[in-house]
Amino acid sequence: MKIDGGPAYVAVYVDDLVIAAKDPTLIKYIKDKFSSFFDMKDMGRLHHFVGMKVEQNDDTGEVWIGQGCYTGDILKRYGMENCNAVSTPMDPGLKMKSASSDDTVVDQSMYQSAVGSLLYLSVATRPDIAYAVSCAARYTAKPTKLHWALVKRILRYLKGTADLGLRYTVDGTEGDKLTAFCDADWAGDLDERKSTSGYVLMLSNCAVSWKSKKQTVIALSTAEAEYIALSAATQEVSWMRKLLDDLGEKCSGPTVVKEDNQSAMAIAANPGNHTRTKHIDIKFHYIRSAVQQNSIKLVYCPTSMMVADVLTKPVYQETFQRLRSRMGLTPQIVN
Amino acid sequence: MVNEFAFKPCDNKNFCEACVEGKQTRSSFKSREGISTKSPLELVHSDVCGKMGVASLSGREYVLTFVDDKTRYTWTYMIRKKSEVFEKFKEWKAMAEKSMGASLKTLRTDNGGEYVSTEFEQYLRSEGIRHEYTIPKTPEQNGVAERLNRTLGEKVRCMLSDSGLPKVFWAETFATATYLHNRSPTKPLGGVTPFQAWTGLKPTVGHLRRFGCSAYVHIPKDERGKLDMKSRKCILLGYGTNVKGYRLYDQLNKRVLYSRDVKFDESSRGYCVQKQNSNLKTGENQVTFESGTPDDNNEMSEVEAPRRSTRERRQTEFYGERASVAGEVFDEPSTYSEAVSSSSRKEWQAAMQKEMKSIYDNDVWDLVELPAGRKLVGSKWVFKVKRDADGNMERCKARLVARGFTQKYGVDYDETFSPVIRFESFRALVALAVKHGLQLHQMDVTTAFLHGVLEEDVYMKQPEGFERSGEEHMVCKLKKSLYGLSLHVVGILHLIRNSKRLASGKPMLIHACT
Numbered sequence: 029m030k031i032d033g034g035p036a037y038v039a040v041y042v043d044d045l046v047i048a049a050k051d052p053t054l055i056k057y058i059k060d061k062f063s064s065f066f067d068m069k070d071m072g073r074l075h076h077f078v079g080m081k082v083e084q085n086d087d088t089g090e091v092w093i094g095q096g097c098y099t100g101d102i103l104k105r106y107g108m109e110n111c112n113a114v115s116t117p118m119d120p121g122l123k124m125k126s127a128s129s130d131d132t133v134v135d136q137s138m139y140q141s142a143v144g145s146l147l148y149l150s151v152a153t154r155p156d157i158a159y160a161v162s163c164a165a166r167y168t169a170k171p172t173k174l175h176w177a178l179v180k181r182i183l184r185y186l187k188g189t190a191d192l193g194l195r196y197t198v199d200g201t202e203g204d205k206l207t208a209f210c211d212a213d214w215a216g217d218l219d220e221r222k223s224t225s226g227y228v229l230m231l232s233n234c235a236v237s238w239k240s241k242k243q244t245v246i247a248l249s250t251a252e253a254e255y256i257a258l259s260a261a262t263q264e265v266s267w268m269r270k271l272l273d274d275l276g277e278k279c280s281g282p283t284v285v286k287e288d289n290q291s292a293m294a295i296a297a298n299p300g301n302h303t304r305t306k307h308i309d310i311k312f313h314y315i316r317s318a319v320q321q322n323s324i325k326l327v328y329c330p331t332s333m334m335v336a337d338v339l340t341k342p343v344y345q346e347t348f349q350r351l352r353s354r355m356g357l358t359p360q361i362v363n
Numbered sequence: 364m365v366n367e368f369a370f371k372p373c374d375n376k377n378f379c380e381a382c383v384e385g386k387q388t389r390s391s392f393k394s395r396e397g398i399s400t401k402s403p404l405e406l407v408h409s410d411v412c413g414k415m416g417v418a419s420l421s422g423r424e425y426v427l428t429f430v431d432d433k434t435r436y437t438w439t440y441m442i443r444k445k446s447e448v449f450e451k452f453k454e455w456k457a458m459a460e461k462s463m464g465a466s467l468k469t470l471r472t473d474n475g476g477e478y479v480s481t482e483f484e485q486y487l488r489s490e491g492i493r494h495e496y497t498i499p500k501t502p503e504q505n506g507v508a509e510r511l512n513r514t515l516g517e518k519v520r521c522m523l524s525d526s527g528l529p530k531v532f533w534a535e536t537f538a539t540a541t542y543l544h545n546r547s548p549t550k551p552l553g554g555v556t557p558f559q560a561w562t563g564l565k566p567t568v569g570h571l572r573r574f575g576c577s578a579y580v581h582i583p584k585d586e587r588g589k590l591d592m593k594s595r596k597c598i599l600l601g602y603g604t605n606v607k608g609y610r611l612y613d614q615l616n617k618r619v620l621y622s623r624d625v626k627f628d629e630s631s632r633g634y635c636v637q638k639q640n641s642n643l644k645t646g647e648n649q650v651t652f653e654s655g656t657p658d659d660n661n662e663m664s665e666v667e668a669p670r671r672s673t674r675e676r677r678q679t680e681f682y683g684e685r686a687s688v689a690g691e692v693f694d695e696p697s698t699y700s701e702a703v704s705s706s707s708r709k710e711w712q713a714a715m716q717k718e719m720k721s722i723y724d725n726d727v728w729d730l731v732e733l734p735a736g737r738k739l740v741g742s743k744w745v746f747k748v749k750r751d752a753d754g755n756m757e758r759c760k761a762r763l764v765a766r767g768f769t770q771k772y773g774v775d776y777d778e779t780f781s782p783v784i785r786f787e788s789f790r791a792l793v794a795l796a797v798k799h800g801l802q803l804h805q806m807d808v809t810t811a812f813l814h815g816v817l818e819e820d821v822y823m824k825q826p827e828g829f830e831r832s833g834e835e836h837m838v839c840k841l842k843k844s845l846y847g848l849s850l851h852v853v854g855i856l857h858l859i860r861n862s863k864r865l866a867s868g869k870p871m872l873i874h875a876c877t
Contacts, residue, residue, distance in 0.1 A: 045806040
């Protein structure tokens with residue numbers, strides 16, 4: 029809602045309200061108004077929101093959100109609070125397969141609840157484990173020791189990185205604007221040879237939306253896999269642009285989508301039909317119309333800078349840590 | 364006989380309903396002398412005997428018997444479950460038909476489920492076998508098979524008693540009893556043994572020894588050192604039918620084995636009672652059967668049991684870890700009765716009182732009679748321990764919820780809706796706040812659910828433990844929404860939508876970011 033003194037935002041989560049406004053008197057006015065309608069408690073500055081810890085630094089204007097406490101709870105729940113930490117959530121050499129008939133199946137409900145806990149983390153504040161968790165979540169129907177080992181590996185990674193959270197900062201550079209990174213891993217799934225899409229949307233130098241998802245169709249080439257991923261990223265960008273527009277934040281010009289595959293960009297740019305692309309489903313050509321309508325702009329980005337890389341495959345430690353910090357994942361600000 | 368009574372036999376009345384209703388008895392069973400069948404396998408009697416109450420060494424609980432009517436030759440199979448009957452029947456049929464060179468014509472059984480199943484009946488039909496079964500509750504019609512149960516059962520009891528073997532050996536005993544039965548003269552055959560009637564050969568009985576006596580088995584040369592004993596004491600259990608030798612039990616090593624080099628001491632029992640406790644408690648499931656024991660053996664049906672590891676069994680470690688974690692958690696009762704009987708019932712009682720006070724203060728329901736035709740929704744207490752960030756117990760919380768999952772869409776409610784922001788939207792808001800230097804504040808609606816004003820009528824049971832005395836039959840007609848109800852329209856959004864005062868006339872955008 030708009031009110032004198034700039035925009036004010038109210039976010040509702042069942043019975044929790046988050047109020048954002050520039051002027052403290054405006055915030056007070058809103059709070060008073062709400063209190064006159066409902067039996068409400070003023071919780072002051074935002075510090076916790078649905079299990080996420082929120083830290084606001086007034087000097088730098090930064091905001092940090094993280095789930096260190098919840099991470100600790102998960103570790104304790106699965107008896108991993110004293111485990112040895114590792115630096116990546118997934119071993120790059122790991123070959124995940126679904127269970128064969130002679131594998132020992134582990135307790136399914138425990139596996140599922142562990143994956144569920146990790147999923148919550150991965151969608152709330154931890155894009156760095158999104159790929160590993162989505163891998164683990166593929167095998168909930170018949171988890172074996174191999175799959176449980178992956179879950180434990182993720183927990184060991186969390187043990188060493190429980191203090192990581194998303195830090196939103198503004199420095200007046202291009203990073204302040206909405207930017208998307210999009211990547212795909214071709215035929216990474218060994219059972220069905222399906223590819224994995226990954227994208228990250230960044231705003232204020234930090235990830236706001238991300239996804240790592242096994243594609244629903246089988247891509248015949250790396251370019252096709254990237255193209256399908258690009259389509260998913262485009263859809264998310266469209267939604268985010270609309271949301272920002274509704275929030276009074278006009279997106280001037282197209283949103284930059286960074287992509288590391290020239291062929292996929294060529295397919296998107298060229299509306300013609302070719303032998304190699306004629307089988308690609310129409311729905312994936314959504315991206316072409318978005319390019320034509322100037323709502324997105326594809327920009328090449330070398331793989332070494334591709335943030336979404338960590339959402340599509342297991343990455344080695346050095347690259348992993350570099351890309352992770354580019355997503356805005358940093359330890360908590362100490363005031 | 365008596366005075367003043369002219370005795371006249373009632374004529375024309377050979378049926379009196381009152382007499383039948385008052386005096387009827389079961390009809391008598393006339394047993395026919397001798398054997399009416401002309402050739403083997405023309406008629407076979409079968410029955411299942413059990414459950415024995417004691418599982419045998421290899422876990423069997425039932426005996427399946429077959430008796431050929433013409434020759435009275437008997438086969439017994441020890442089975443674990445009645446469902447094995449069909450498989451064993453097919454096995455037996457193939458064996459018996461092959462060895463006799465004739466095919467089975469009629470099978471007579473009782474009316475048991477294992478015999479009259481669809482698959483069994485279909486099989487018999489496809490094989491052209493007539494199936495005769497008894498009238499329910501009339502085992503007399505399956506007399507041959509039933510009498511055999513008694514004959515063998517009595518033999519088994521005597522043999523166990525004489526040998527001093529514990530009951531777990533019943534299956535071994537049963538098999539040996541069958542073996543002996545087939546080699547003993549039988550009355551319906553006029554003193555001929557079933558063995559002779561079936562095979563045409565006279566049985567030899569010179570090898571028979573007293574059941575359960577001490578048997579000293581010669582240890583082969585390559586299995587012993589120069590000064591080791593040359594014999595091992597075992598117990599005679601029976602006779603091999605597919606191998607030529609005695610079937611023996613080695614009590615020390617808990618093994619069943621066959622040997623032909625045996626010396627018997629028929630004057631002493633082979634079973635050592637002192638060892639019974641230590642042996643059978645721990646060793647019951649560890650009995651091993653000599654490798655190569657044939658299991659297609661129709662008389663000695665105690666077949667080879669798989670070898671069991673003697674390693675101590677433990678649960679895998681992560682179960683243990685998890686269990687230990689669960690143990691530390693302050694237990695949250697899952698029902699009202701658990702809460703009021705738990706060690707911390709005072710805390711829970713206080714928590715429930717607090718919730719009830721909030722409900723009364725907010726005027727959530729009226730007590731009414733349930734109108735006819737209306738459905739009643741249950742209620743349930745949910746208990747939760749609230750902890751601070753360090754995991755210390757902060758307070759106990761009790762919440763009354765409606766069991767709204769019994770409601771039906773369209774009948775009991777039309778709209779289900781809870782405003783829940785997407786994580787993406789929340790993060791976008793935070794990012795925007797950073798970009799524009801906004802301050803983030805938060806508010807919490809105390810008992811948010813109570814503000815949902817219901818448009819549909821919902822009737823709920825009175826909360827457990829807080830029934831109004833004297834009005835226990837009354838129900839709560841809800842005026843406001845409770846947790847768990849499938850209409851749970853939280854009022855906040857409703858009011859924001861309708862409220863123009865808040866925004867003082869300025870345009871307001873509601874983004875459904877759920």
